[in-house]
Amino acid sequence: MTGFSRFTPLVRSLPATVPFVGPEAQERATGRLFKARVGANENGFGPAPSVSARIREAAGDAWKYADPENFDLRHALAAHHGLAANQIVVGEGIDSLLGLTVRQVVVEDTPVVTSLGAYPTFNFHVAGFGGKLVTVPYRDDREDLEALAQAAWRENAAIVYLSNPDNPMGSWYVADAVKAFVEALPEDTLLVLDEAYGEMAPAGTLPPADAFVDRPNVIRMRTFSKAYGLAGMRCGYAIGHADTIISFDKVRNHFGMNILAQIAARAALEDRAYLTEVCERISASKERIASIARANGLEPLPSATNFVAIDCGCDGTFATAVLKQLGERGVFVRMPGIAPQNRCIRVSAAPDAEIDIFEETLPAALAAASEH
């Protein structure tokens, strides 16, 4: 069964796979609700109370289309970052902006480079526009900058994707390494620098906001989904050269932004004290996750994000079993998809009540996984 007869050959050729299965689908399949939602790198500490209050206050605006130019939000972001508003484009989360980026560059067989096991949604978009994905293995649980740059040259890549800090491993490069990487790339390779976790990284990780805005071949992605605690609102933005950024207006869904998302994002940007506080809470939660891992004989990896990759000490089969046993006990976690990173499970920072459940559950999950 193929549906409408004139779907393009490309669309017909695409698999029915999706980037991620949601925890809700797992809950429906098992008939049990998760007790700890620590798998999607959401921020269970939530947005600032000032932000939630603004959402509630603005609920009466739900009948209005949002400003299609995202003017106020772009200008607030520009002021925050010391950029010009025309160096910023707002979209329905980084996922949407990745799709628009790929659409503008990729046609069938366009070479695109990423790390093997990096963000699946980027790969989904590359496949969706018919690109040829070339992957570079991680090295020492980090994306391999040297190999990525080499692949970009070798493959004549139109795009290279880098997540810094990295998801799913939590590893990171300091700003100087990122700058050197940018220098090492061909000028006709677009670097998509995904900094979704940037606000939680150690000082010195993120290059200055204006570091690459003179280069038409660098786009940096940021989001309100992680540190700002607004994953459900769908609001991300991209920073780049004004001439590159303006091109998004040719293809984006101008009336795609939710009005409450715009309002919430502006409020979140204003509450700097809460951001500092929540980053401290996330940091403390990561330390606790790491302690729990060690107490169970597992090795937590260093992380510049809001999650901890935990080395389960064996292979992907074992880590998958651990994940499954955790799931059956009500703990939603995810894990890297590719060896050897798939020896790990990935646990998101969360309020203590959820980490308590993880702590209580992990020993039995490990024991059950070891029995198989």
Place this chain on the structure above:
Amino acid sequence: MTGFSRFTPLVRSLPATVPFVGPEAQERATGRLFKARVGANENGFGPAPSVSARIREAAGDAWKYADPENFDLRHALAAHHGLAANQIVVGEGIDSLLGLTVRQVVVEDTPVVTSLGAYPTFNFHVAGFGGKLVTVPYRDDREDLEALAQAAWRENAAIVYLSNPDNPMGSWYVADAVKAFVEALPEDTLLVLDEAYGEMAPAGTLPPADAFVDRPNVIRMRTFSKAYGLAGMRCGYAIGHADTIISFDKVRNHFGMNILAQIAARAALEDRAYLTEVCERISASKERIASIARANGLEPLPSATNFVAIDCGCDGTFATAVLKQLGERGVFVRMPGIAPQNRCIRVSAAPDAEIDIFEETLPAALAAASEH
């Protein structure tokens, strides 16, 4: 200045134009806020109080990604319409679903048929994927079904777009005429039947929800933006053959939906009493707009939507002047873009306070427009 050097030739060729300029941009340009926002066919009566309450209650969920399968909402819609959930796909408004539909069918020079002066955002998407847009003039201020079907055959069109009820004119066809139109189309032409205003149309306008779900070449679009008063939340859905609908999963932004939009849409669907009530208010408001038009010597056109196209009795130049004069007096309206429909301005139903302003403003706006 062209930005990144490897944007596709298609993207480079696209104009920088956008489908609509928002009222906010006009307000920024003039430095004056509109006093009456009756130009974008929003529903100023707003969503049901029960819906606003649900949005406020759910604000605390903003940290969670929404269910990427939109399971609960699709199932609620299926129950409401007497359909199966796999005959429905949810997206960030009809605009987003139009884009995904076009993307799945249109490559460069794919012929697509629409009415000259119909929905600009559909045309924006067709251009964005390189399609060849073929337009058919309105006849008697209605989309011309016979000519659209003829053009579909003649052009070997991959898509034909029909809005019923029509925007921007408010005209409509009864269900039997739509059914006959479907029968008259080639099986390999996809009918995109935009029923954004359907809930407000007279009984007998909309074919039954399941009328075309056995046909892979018909997709019907619905929205929570109009009658349900949730334009700012961005939630629409498409109804079609299950084999056609499932293809959207290959290309859509799975995590694109705002969680509050999902929740608000479900709540809106449940409050049938409010929908009935608001449709009555919209109807009364349209009658008032029509009376105001007649009192000023203008001719209101019949409307099955939440707006009234008002024939200003002259040509596009005059109607443009009226629109401009209304705008300068704080009344945001829009108008059709193509002759002879552009002899009209288009005024959205709204609470009395806004229609009062329109009523007070129209005589002076007409006088000023006549002077030029």
